Amino acid sequence: MKLFNGLGSHLGNLSRLSNAVTRSISAENFTGAKGAGGMATEGTGRQCAADLGVGWKVSPSIVIPPGGTVELAQIEGSGALQHLWLTGPHRRLSILRIYWDGQEHPSVEVPLGDFFASASEPFAQVSSLPICVNPGRGFNSYWEMPFRKRCRITLTNLHQEAQQLYYQITYALTEVSEDQAYFHARFRRSNPLPYKAVHTILDGVSGKGQFVGTSMFWGVNNCGWWGEGEVKFYLDGDGDFPTICGTGTEDYFCGAYNFENSETRRYQEFTTPYSGMPQVIRPDGLYQSQTRFQLYRWHMTDPIRFDRDCRVTIQALGWRNSASGPRYLPLQDDISSVAYWYQTLPTVPFPPLADREFLEII
Numbered sequence: 545m546k547l548f549n550g551l552g553s554h555l556g557n558l559s560r561l562s563n564a565v566t567r568s569i570s571a572e573n574f575t576g577a578k579g580a581g582g583m584a585t586e587g588t589g590r591q592c593a594a595d596l597g598v599g600w601k602v603s604p605s606i607v608i609p610p611g612g613t614v615e616l617a618q619i620e621g622s623g624a625l626q627h628l629w630l631t632g633p634h635r636r637l638s639i640l641r642i643y644w645d646g647q648e649h650p651s652v653e654v655p656l657g658d659f660f661a662s663a664s665e666p667f668a669q670v671s672s673l674p675i676c677v678n679p680g681r682g683f684n685s686y687w688e689m690p691f692r693k694r695c696r697i698t699l700t701n702l703h704q705e706a707q708q709l710y711y712q713i714t715y716a717l718t719e720v721s722e723d724q725a726y727f728h729a730r731f732r733r734s735n736p737l738p739y740k741a742v743h744t745i746l747d748g749v750s751g752k753g754q755f756v757g758t759s760m761f762w763g764v765n766n767c768g769w770w771g772e773g774e775v776k777f778y779l780d781g782d783g784d785f786p787t788i789c790g791t792g793t794e795d796y797f798c799g800a801y802n803f804e805n806s807e808t809r810r811y812q813e814f815t816t817p818y819s820g821m822p823q824v825i826r827p828d829g830l831y832q833s834q835t836r837f838q839l840y841r842w843h844m845t846d847p848i849r850f851d852r853d854c855r856v857t858i859q860a861l862g863w864r865n866s867a868s869g870p871r872y873l874p875l876q877d878d879i880s881s882v883a884y885w886y887q888t889l890p891t892v893p894f895p896p897l898a899d900r901e902f903l904e905i906i
Contacts, residue, residue, distance in 0.1 A: 549718045551624050551688060564718035569617045570711060571603045576619065588708065605632065605710045608701040616711060617697040623717040625689040625727075630656065631682050633699070633707040636663060636905050639897065642689070643696040644726045649893040652729040655903060656699070658882050659729060660685065661822065661840040663761035664905050668823035671815045674757070674842055677822075687884070689727040690720045702900040725753050725886035730894055732883075733902070736765060736876040737860050745775075745856040746883035748894075753887030754847035755854055759840040760797075761905075763878035766862055769802055770875060773859030779850045788848065793858065797821060797839045811837075818842045834878075842884075856883060 548557065550564025571588070573581035587603025608614050635657025642652035657663045660683040661670050670677035676684040689695075695715070701707045734743045745758055755777070764770045771793035776786035790796045794803050798819035805812035815822040823838035848854070860875040897903075 549721065550716050551690065551718065551720070551724070553626075562718070564623070564716040567619075567715055567717060569619075569713040569715075571606050571709075572601075576617070576713075576715070605708050608633065608638075608699065608707045608709055610701060610704050610706060613698050613700040614709075615696065615698050617695060617713050619691070619695040619715060619717075621694070621717050622692050622720050623695075623715055624691065624720065625695065625713065625715045626686070627712075627714040628685040629682065629712045630709065631711075632709045633701065634703045635665070636903055637702040637900055638707060638709075639700040639702065641698045641700070642727075643698075644691050644891075645693040645889060647889065647891060649891065651726055651889075651891045653894055653897060654729050654731045654882050656683070658731055658759060658761065658880060659683075661759040661820075661838060661882075663838060663880060664823075664825065664836065668813070668838060669815060670820065670822045670840070671817075672820060672840060672842060673817045673844060675759075675840065687727055690724045691726070692720050702903070725888055726891075727884075727886055728753075728891065729882055729884050731880070731897065733878075733880040733898065735763075735878040735880075735902070737879055739876055740874045742773075742857040742859050743879045743881065745858060745881045746885065747855045748892050749850070749854045749885070749887065750852070750892050751887040751889070752851050753854070753885055754849045755843060755856065755883070755885045756847050757840070757842040757844075757884035758796075758856070759838075759882045759884075760858075761836065761838050761880040763834050763836045764875075765834065765877050766873070766875055768862050768873075770860065770862050770877065771802070772861035772863070772872060773875075775856065775858045777848050778855040778857075779848070780852045780854075782855075796858075797841050818844060854885070 548560040548562045550562035567576040569576040582599045584603035588605045589601045593600040593602045636655045638656040640656050641650040643650050661675050662677045674687045773793050775790040775796040777788035779787045803811050811824045814820050819841045821839045825836040827833050860877050862873040862875050864871040864873040
């Protein structure tokens with residue numbers, strides 16, 4: 545009898561036995577090797593553990609110098625990442641990259657906070673199935689990320705100051721079935737979005753796969769409602785017109801009517817398993833002048849499948865004050881997005897990520 549490979553875990557199969565091997569990488573076990581955790585004699589906790597010795601939290605974290613890149617994981621073999629936990633570094637100026645099966649270019653290249661639907665301070669709870677952000681600033685990913693030969697994870701610090709990182713990467717070494725694709729995530733920012741242009745969430749995809757989610761940080765530069773724009777999915781050679789066309793921004797993120805609480809007449813934050821608006825940053829009457837929104841939408845039960853290519857865009861539309869009646873106003877907002885998808889390899893190389901000055905949120 546062929547045993548369960550241990551992937552795709554859920555409440556219905558947790559009782560099933562498997563030959564999968566569980567390993568975990570952290571600052572207390574840099575390689576994830578069996579029986580090699582908690583052996584450090586040097587580390588960021590050495591002074592605190594001076595009276596206790598080896599095994600007593602000697603190396604709970606690492607320090608990434610300004611402009612430096614650290615390799616968090618180099619995993620050989622076949623298996624899947626099952627849980628990432630990180631905390632500490634700057635959200636927008638720390639760049640997470642993941643490489644699959646020896647590719648020289650990454651399949652994941654995203655600022656750390658944006659990957660976890662938390663682009664900006666202050667803290668906001670995110671309670672969804674694949675991403676959770678918990679007090680205080682505990683970033684968790686439960687996206688399953690299969691690989692067949694190797695996995696490499698790095699983090700780059702673009703900040704002018706050193707950043708302290710706490711992390712734990714838990715994975716299974718096991719057989720990966722032929723029909724399992726590779727996880728991808730890509731960041732884009734339009735700041736400002738040109739007049740009458742659309743923000744592109746994803747393009748340049750070549751391969752077979754499925755689009756599984758969007759997170760978005762939206763800074764509004766006009767007064768009034770900003771979310772009339774449609775999300776469009778262009779699949780497998782679509783030209784000027786998409787196969788899938790939504791009806792509005794708040795509709796795509798599974799809200800309605802301005803995300804408005806009808807009793808308070810204010811935007812209402814929400815965080816649910818598949819969609820949410822966990823953060824609304826409101827003007828404070830002084831320097832905090834722009835309203836900003838953090839949103840996410842996971843296509844976990846409704847993945848958008850494609851055979852050859854996929855392009856995803858979103859419009860930015862508000863309302864004009866017009867004597868002739870309601871008219872749309874194309875907006876020139878600050879829009880950042882992360883696209884999440886699975887696809888076959890090879891990955892088409894992403895365009896170079898923008899420099900720190902363009903990435904930074906003020």
